[in-house]
Amino acid sequence: MRTALDCSDGDLARAIGARDTAAETELYRRFAPRVRWYGLRHLRDEDAARDLVQQVMLLVIEKLRAGLVRDADQVASFILGVSRTIAMDVKRLERRRETIRDTFMVAEIAAAPSGHDALDADHLERCLARLAVRERMVVLLTFYGDKNAGEVGQELGVKEGNVRVIRHRAIERLRTCMTSGAGV
Amino acid sequence: MAACNDPIPETTLLDYWARDLNDAESERLEEHLFACGDCSERLNQLAAIGSGLTSLVRQGRLSGIVSRALLNRLQRDGVHVRMYSLLPGETVACAVFPGDDLVVTALRADFSGVDAVTLSVTGAAGTSIAQFDDVPLPGPGGEVFYVTPAAVVHEMPSTRLHLTLASAGGSSVELGRYVLEHSASEKSPG
Numbered sequence: 519m520r521t522a523l524d525c526s527d528g529d530l531a532r533a534i535g536a537r538d539t540a541a542e543t544e545l546y547r548r549f550a551p552r553v554r555w556y557g558l559r560h561l562r563d564e565d566a567a568r569d570l571v572q573q574v575m576l577l578v579i580e581k582l583r584a585g586l587v588r589d590a591d592q593v594a595s596f597i598l599g600v601s602r603t604i605a606m607d608v609k610r611l612e613r614r615r616e617t618i619r620d621t622f623m624v625a626e627i628a629a630a631p632s633g634h635d636a637l638d639a640d641h642l643e644r645c646l647a648r649l650a651v652r653e654r655m656v657v658l659l660t661f662y663g664d665k666n667a668g669e670v671g672q673e674l675g676v677k678e679g680n681v682r683v684i685r686h687r688a689i690e691r692l693r694t695c696m697t698s699g700a701g702v
Numbered sequence: 703m704a705a706c707n708d709p710i711p712e713t714t715l716l717d718y719w720a721r722d723l724n725d726a727e728s729e730r731l732e733e734h735l736f737a738c739g740d741c742s743e744r745l746n747q748l749a750a751i752g753s754g755l756t757s758l759v760r761q762g763r764l765s766g767i768v769s770r771a772l773l774n775r776l777q778r779d780g781v782h783v784r785m786y787s788l789l790p791g792e793t794v795a796c797a798v799f800p801g802d803d804l805v806v807t808a809l810r811a812d813f814s815g816v817d818a819v820t821l822s823v824t825g826a827a828g829t830s831i832a833q834f835d836d837v838p839l840p841g842p843g844g845e846v847f848y849v850t851p852a853a854v855v856h857e858m859p860s861t862r863l864h865l866t867l868a869s870a871g872g873s874s875v876e877l878g879r880y881v882l883e884h885s886a887s888e889k890s891p892g
Contacts, residue, residue, distance in 0.1 A: 661752035
Protein backbone atom coordinates (compact mmCIF):
# COMPACT_ATOMS: atom_id res chain seq x y z
CA MET A 519 0.00 0.00 0.00
CA ARG A 520 1.34 3.45 -0.88
CA THR A 521 1.74 5.78 2.10
CA ALA A 522 2.44 9.51 2.33
CA LEU A 523 6.09 8.63 2.95
CA ASP A 524 6.43 7.15 -0.55
CA CYS A 525 4.71 10.02 -2.32
CA SER A 526 6.43 12.60 -4.47
CA ASP A 527 6.24 16.21 -3.28
CA GLY A 528 3.63 16.89 -5.97
CA ASP A 529 1.45 13.97 -4.85
CA LEU A 530 1.61 15.26 -1.28
CA ALA A 531 0.54 18.73 -2.41
CA ARG A 532 -2.43 17.29 -4.30
CA ALA A 533 -3.40 15.08 -1.33
CA ILE A 534 -3.40 18.14 0.95
CA GLY A 535 -5.84 19.78 -1.49
CA ALA A 536 -8.08 16.76 -0.83
CA ARG A 537 -7.75 17.34 2.98
CA ASP A 538 -5.42 14.40 3.66
CA THR A 539 -3.91 15.14 7.11
CA ALA A 540 -1.24 12.41 6.77
CA ALA A 541 0.01 14.24 3.68
CA GLU A 542 0.16 17.50 5.65
CA THR A 543 2.24 15.82 8.34
CA GLU A 544 4.61 14.36 5.75
CA LEU A 545 4.96 17.67 3.92
CA TYR A 546 5.84 19.34 7.20
CA ARG A 547 8.34 16.59 8.07
CA ARG A 548 10.01 16.97 4.68
CA PHE A 549 10.10 20.73 4.34
CA ALA A 550 10.28 22.17 7.86
CA PRO A 551 14.03 21.32 8.13
CA ARG A 552 14.64 22.96 4.74
CA VAL A 553 12.85 26.15 5.78
CA ARG A 554 14.77 26.06 9.06
CA TRP A 555 18.21 26.05 7.44
CA TYR A 556 16.98 28.71 5.02
CA GLY A 557 16.02 30.81 8.03
CA LEU A 558 19.34 30.20 9.76
CA ARG A 559 21.28 31.05 6.60
CA HIS A 560 19.40 34.28 5.96
CA LEU A 561 18.37 35.43 9.42
CA ARG A 562 21.30 33.99 11.45
CA ASP A 563 19.14 33.45 14.49
CA GLU A 564 17.68 30.22 15.91
CA ASP A 565 14.47 31.78 17.20
CA ALA A 566 13.85 33.70 14.00
CA ALA A 567 14.45 30.51 11.97
CA ARG A 568 11.98 28.60 14.12
CA ASP A 569 9.37 31.34 13.69
CA LEU A 570 9.98 31.32 9.95
CA VAL A 571 9.27 27.56 9.79
CA GLN A 572 5.93 28.04 11.56
CA GLN A 573 4.86 30.96 9.39
CA VAL A 574 5.93 29.43 6.09
CA MET A 575 4.50 25.96 6.66
CA LEU A 576 1.21 27.31 7.97
CA LEU A 577 0.80 29.56 4.96
CA VAL A 578 1.82 26.82 2.50
CA ILE A 579 -0.61 24.30 3.94
CA GLU A 580 -3.43 26.85 3.95
CA LYS A 581 -2.76 27.65 0.27
CA LEU A 582 -2.62 23.98 -0.65
CA ARG A 583 -5.85 23.23 1.21
CA ALA A 584 -7.55 26.08 -0.62
CA GLY A 585 -6.19 24.87 -3.98
CA LEU A 586 -4.30 28.12 -4.50
CA VAL A 587 -0.97 26.59 -5.57
CA ARG A 588 -0.95 26.58 -9.38
CA ASP A 589 1.46 23.70 -10.03
CA ALA A 590 1.50 21.07 -7.27
CA ASP A 591 4.60 19.44 -8.79
CA GLN A 592 6.50 22.69 -8.13
CA VAL A 593 5.57 22.80 -4.45
CA ALA A 594 9.26 22.86 -3.37
CA SER A 595 9.78 25.98 -5.44
CA PHE A 596 6.59 27.47 -4.02
CA ILE A 597 7.77 26.85 -0.44
CA LEU A 598 11.12 28.44 -1.27
CA GLY A 599 9.32 31.49 -2.68
CA VAL A 600 7.21 31.86 0.45
CA SER A 601 10.34 31.44 2.61
CA ARG A 602 12.11 34.19 0.66
CA THR A 603 9.20 36.61 0.97
CA ILE A 604 8.68 36.09 4.68
CA ALA A 605 12.41 36.11 5.49
CA MET A 606 12.74 39.41 3.65
CA ASP A 607 9.91 40.89 5.73
CA VAL A 608 11.55 39.60 8.91
CA LYS A 609 14.88 41.18 7.89
CA ARG A 610 13.21 44.49 7.15
CA LEU A 611 11.52 44.42 10.56
CA GLU A 612 14.78 43.41 12.26
CA ARG A 613 16.60 46.33 10.67
CA ARG A 614 13.96 48.68 12.07
CA ARG A 615 14.28 47.01 15.49
CA GLU A 616 18.07 47.33 15.37
CA THR A 617 17.81 51.05 14.71
CA ILE A 618 15.55 51.44 17.72
CA ARG A 619 17.74 49.15 19.84
CA ASP A 620 20.94 51.00 18.89
CA THR A 621 19.30 54.25 19.85
CA PHE A 622 17.82 53.24 23.17
CA MET A 623 19.57 50.15 24.55
CA VAL A 624 23.07 49.03 25.53
CA ALA A 625 24.47 45.94 23.79
CA GLU A 626 24.54 43.72 26.86
CA ILE A 627 20.82 44.02 27.41
CA ALA A 628 20.08 43.47 23.74
CA ALA A 629 22.05 40.21 23.48
CA ALA A 630 19.82 37.21 22.79
CA PRO A 631 20.37 33.97 24.69
CA SER A 632 21.63 30.96 22.75
CA GLY A 633 19.06 28.71 21.18
CA HIS A 634 18.60 25.01 20.76
CA ASP A 635 21.68 22.93 20.09
CA ALA A 636 21.13 19.58 18.44
CA LEU A 637 24.73 18.36 18.83
CA ASP A 638 26.44 17.01 21.92
CA ALA A 639 28.00 20.26 23.17
CA ASP A 640 30.71 18.58 25.29
CA HIS A 641 31.80 16.44 22.38
CA LEU A 642 31.78 19.39 19.98
CA GLU A 643 33.87 21.41 22.44
CA ARG A 644 36.51 18.65 22.56
CA CYS A 645 36.48 18.29 18.77
CA LEU A 646 36.89 22.05 18.35
CA ALA A 647 39.85 22.03 20.73
CA ARG A 648 41.56 19.38 18.56
CA LEU A 649 41.64 21.61 15.49
CA ALA A 650 44.78 23.50 14.55
CA VAL A 651 44.79 27.19 15.54
CA ARG A 652 44.07 28.43 12.02
CA GLU A 653 41.28 25.90 11.49
CA ARG A 654 39.64 26.84 14.77
CA MET A 655 39.86 30.56 14.05
CA VAL A 656 38.44 30.12 10.56
CA VAL A 657 35.44 28.02 11.63
CA LEU A 658 34.66 30.36 14.52
CA LEU A 659 34.88 33.46 12.34
CA THR A 660 32.72 31.75 9.71
CA PHE A 661 29.99 30.26 11.86
CA TYR A 662 29.97 32.48 14.91
CA GLY A 663 31.52 35.64 13.47
CA ASP A 664 29.31 35.34 10.39
CA LYS A 665 32.15 36.26 8.01
CA ASN A 666 32.77 35.12 4.45
CA ALA A 667 36.13 33.91 3.16
CA GLY A 668 37.31 37.39 2.11
CA GLU A 669 36.51 38.89 5.51
CA VAL A 670 38.12 36.01 7.38
CA GLY A 671 41.21 36.36 5.18
CA GLN A 672 41.47 40.04 5.98
CA GLU A 673 41.09 39.38 9.69
CA LEU A 674 43.79 36.71 9.76
CA GLY A 675 46.11 37.99 7.03
CA VAL A 676 45.43 34.88 4.94
CA LYS A 677 44.46 34.72 1.25
CA GLU A 678 40.76 34.15 0.50
CA GLY A 679 41.47 30.93 -1.39
CA ASN A 680 43.46 29.57 1.53
CA VAL A 681 40.62 30.42 3.91
CA ARG A 682 38.28 28.25 1.81
CA VAL A 683 40.73 25.37 1.88
CA ILE A 684 41.25 25.67 5.65
CA ARG A 685 37.48 25.99 6.20
CA HIS A 686 36.73 22.88 4.20
CA ARG A 687 39.45 20.87 5.96
CA ALA A 688 38.31 22.09 9.39
CA ILE A 689 34.70 21.10 8.79
CA GLU A 690 35.76 17.67 7.53
CA ARG A 691 37.82 17.18 10.67
CA LEU A 692 34.98 18.34 12.91
CA ARG A 693 32.52 16.02 11.18
CA THR A 694 34.89 13.07 11.43
CA CYS A 695 35.58 13.81 15.07
CA MET A 696 31.85 14.16 15.84
CA THR A 697 30.87 10.92 14.09
CA SER A 698 33.85 8.77 15.05
CA GLY A 699 33.62 9.53 18.74
CA ALA A 700 37.19 10.83 18.70
CA GLY A 701 37.83 13.51 21.27
CA VAL A 702 35.68 11.66 23.78
CA MET B 703 12.10 9.98 -1.84
CA ALA B 704 14.53 9.55 -4.72
CA ALA B 705 18.27 9.83 -4.01
CA CYS B 706 20.01 12.88 -5.47
CA ASN B 707 21.59 12.23 -8.85
CA ASP B 708 23.51 15.50 -8.87
CA PRO B 709 24.77 16.05 -5.30
CA ILE B 710 26.08 19.50 -4.43
CA PRO B 711 29.80 19.37 -3.56
CA GLU B 712 30.62 19.93 0.09
CA THR B 713 32.72 23.00 -0.71
CA THR B 714 29.78 24.62 -2.50
CA LEU B 715 27.51 24.02 0.49
CA LEU B 716 30.13 25.65 2.70
CA ASP B 717 30.53 28.57 0.29
CA TYR B 718 26.77 29.03 0.29
CA TRP B 719 26.55 28.98 4.08
CA ALA B 720 29.43 31.44 4.42
CA ARG B 721 27.92 33.77 1.78
CA ASP B 722 30.75 33.26 -0.66
CA LEU B 723 28.39 32.67 -3.59
CA ASN B 724 26.82 35.56 -5.45
CA ASP B 725 23.03 36.10 -5.33
CA ALA B 726 22.33 34.29 -8.60
CA GLU B 727 24.42 31.27 -7.58
CA SER B 728 22.77 31.19 -4.15
CA GLU B 729 19.28 31.33 -5.63
CA ARG B 730 20.04 28.52 -8.09
CA LEU B 731 21.44 26.43 -5.28
CA GLU B 732 18.43 27.08 -3.06
CA GLU B 733 16.11 25.82 -5.82
CA HIS B 734 18.04 22.54 -5.84
CA LEU B 735 18.26 22.32 -2.06
CA PHE B 736 14.53 22.84 -1.54
CA ALA B 737 13.70 20.11 -4.03
CA CYS B 738 16.36 17.67 -2.86
CA GLY B 739 16.04 15.90 0.48
CA ASP B 740 19.58 14.48 0.39
CA CYS B 741 21.45 17.73 -0.21
CA SER B 742 19.12 19.59 2.12
CA GLU B 743 19.92 17.12 4.90
CA ARG B 744 23.66 17.62 4.32
CA LEU B 745 23.21 21.37 4.62
CA ASN B 746 21.18 20.79 7.79
CA GLN B 747 24.13 18.93 9.30
CA LEU B 748 26.40 21.84 8.45
CA ALA B 749 23.91 24.24 10.01
CA ALA B 750 23.83 22.08 13.16
CA ILE B 751 27.62 22.39 13.50
CA GLY B 752 27.29 26.16 13.10
CA SER B 753 24.53 26.37 15.71
CA GLY B 754 26.50 24.14 18.07
CA LEU B 755 29.62 26.30 17.77
CA THR B 756 27.66 29.50 18.28
CA SER B 757 26.01 28.07 21.34
CA LEU B 758 29.37 26.99 22.83
CA VAL B 759 30.94 30.37 22.27
CA ARG B 760 28.01 32.25 23.77
CA GLN B 761 28.32 30.09 26.88
CA GLY B 762 31.95 31.16 27.20
CA ARG B 763 33.17 27.64 26.42
CA LEU B 764 36.04 28.78 24.28
CA SER B 765 39.76 28.41 24.74
CA GLY B 766 42.88 29.06 22.70
CA ILE B 767 43.50 31.92 20.33
CA VAL B 768 40.85 34.30 19.02
CA SER B 769 40.98 37.26 16.68
CA ARG B 770 40.00 40.87 17.33
CA ALA B 771 36.79 40.52 15.28
CA LEU B 772 35.75 37.48 17.28
CA LEU B 773 36.44 39.28 20.52
CA ASN B 774 34.34 42.24 19.39
CA ARG B 775 31.51 39.91 18.44
CA LEU B 776 31.67 38.17 21.82
CA GLN B 777 31.39 41.47 23.63
CA ARG B 778 28.54 42.57 21.39
CA ASP B 779 26.73 39.33 22.24
CA GLY B 780 26.95 40.11 25.95
CA VAL B 781 29.70 37.60 26.82
CA HIS B 782 31.56 39.07 29.82
CA VAL B 783 35.22 39.29 28.97
CA ARG B 784 37.93 40.13 31.50
CA MET B 785 40.91 41.41 29.57
CA TYR B 786 44.55 41.71 30.60
CA SER B 787 46.88 43.50 28.18
CA LEU B 788 50.61 42.90 28.37
CA LEU B 789 53.70 44.32 26.69
CA PRO B 790 56.87 42.22 26.43
CA GLY B 791 58.57 41.84 29.82
CA GLU B 792 55.45 42.81 31.79
CA THR B 793 54.00 40.96 34.75
CA VAL B 794 50.31 41.43 35.49
CA ALA B 795 48.29 40.31 38.49
CA CYS B 796 45.13 38.58 37.36
CA ALA B 797 42.03 36.97 38.76
CA VAL B 798 38.46 36.18 37.77
CA PHE B 799 35.40 37.71 39.33
CA PRO B 800 31.74 36.68 39.57
CA GLY B 801 29.99 37.23 36.27
CA ASP B 802 33.10 36.76 34.12
CA ASP B 803 32.65 34.36 31.20
CA LEU B 804 36.05 34.53 29.57
CA VAL B 805 39.52 35.67 30.49
CA VAL B 806 41.48 37.15 27.61
CA THR B 807 45.17 37.92 27.68
CA ALA B 808 46.13 40.37 24.94
CA LEU B 809 49.80 40.03 24.09
CA ARG B 810 51.52 42.87 22.27
CA ALA B 811 54.89 42.81 20.60
CA ASP B 812 56.70 44.15 17.57
CA PHE B 813 55.40 41.82 14.89
CA SER B 814 57.17 43.56 11.97
CA GLY B 815 58.01 41.05 9.29
CA VAL B 816 56.25 38.23 11.15
CA ASP B 817 53.31 36.36 9.58
CA ALA B 818 52.68 33.83 12.30
CA VAL B 819 53.79 33.12 15.86
CA THR B 820 53.95 30.34 18.39
CA LEU B 821 52.59 30.92 21.89
CA SER B 822 53.88 28.74 24.71
CA VAL B 823 52.29 28.78 28.15
CA THR B 824 54.21 27.27 31.04
CA GLY B 825 53.49 26.98 34.72
CA ALA B 826 55.64 26.60 37.82
CA ALA B 827 58.95 24.81 37.23
CA GLY B 828 58.53 25.17 33.49
CA THR B 829 55.67 22.69 33.18
CA SER B 830 54.09 23.05 29.75
CA ILE B 831 50.43 24.01 29.97
CA ALA B 832 49.65 24.78 26.34
CA GLN B 833 51.30 25.52 23.05
CA PHE B 834 49.69 27.17 20.03
CA ASP B 835 51.60 26.87 16.78
CA ASP B 836 51.20 28.84 13.58
CA VAL B 837 49.00 31.60 15.01
CA PRO B 838 48.26 33.97 12.09
CA LEU B 839 48.86 37.70 12.44
CA PRO B 840 46.95 40.27 10.39
CA GLY B 841 49.73 42.89 10.53
CA PRO B 842 52.64 44.36 12.48
CA GLY B 843 50.35 46.25 14.88
CA GLY B 844 48.36 43.18 15.81
CA GLU B 845 47.89 41.50 19.13
CA VAL B 846 47.58 37.86 20.09
CA PHE B 847 44.48 37.14 22.14
CA TYR B 848 44.77 34.09 24.37
CA VAL B 849 41.41 33.10 25.82
CA THR B 850 40.46 30.79 28.68
CA PRO B 851 36.97 30.10 30.06
CA ALA B 852 36.50 31.94 33.36
CA ALA B 853 35.13 28.70 34.83
CA VAL B 854 38.52 27.04 34.22
CA VAL B 855 40.51 29.96 35.65
CA HIS B 856 38.19 30.01 38.66
CA GLU B 857 39.32 26.50 39.59
CA MET B 858 43.03 27.29 39.24
CA PRO B 859 45.19 27.63 42.37
CA SER B 860 47.35 30.73 42.81
CA THR B 861 50.12 30.35 40.30
CA ARG B 862 52.54 32.14 38.02
CA LEU B 863 52.07 31.58 34.28
CA HIS B 864 54.82 32.34 31.80
CA LEU B 865 53.78 33.14 28.24
CA THR B 866 56.30 33.30 25.42
CA LEU B 867 55.71 34.49 21.89
CA ALA B 868 58.11 33.51 19.14
CA SER B 869 57.96 33.84 15.38
CA ALA B 870 56.74 30.64 13.76
CA GLY B 871 58.70 28.83 11.12
CA GLY B 872 62.27 27.64 10.69
CA SER B 873 64.43 30.25 12.43
CA SER B 874 62.27 31.05 15.42
CA VAL B 875 62.90 34.44 17.08
CA GLU B 876 61.57 35.26 20.51
CA LEU B 877 59.22 38.26 20.40
CA GLY B 878 58.22 38.62 24.02
CA ARG B 879 57.88 37.04 27.45
CA TYR B 880 54.97 37.82 29.70
CA VAL B 881 53.97 36.77 33.20
CA LEU B 882 50.50 36.36 34.69
CA GLU B 883 50.37 36.27 38.48
CA HIS B 884 47.15 34.44 39.07
CA SER B 885 45.41 34.69 42.43
CA ALA B 886 43.04 31.85 43.22
CA SER B 887 39.38 32.81 43.54
CA GLU B 888 37.95 32.77 47.03
CA LYS B 889 35.74 29.73 47.40
CA SER B 890 32.38 30.29 48.98
CA PRO B 891 32.00 28.45 52.30
CA GLY B 892 30.35 25.03 52.27
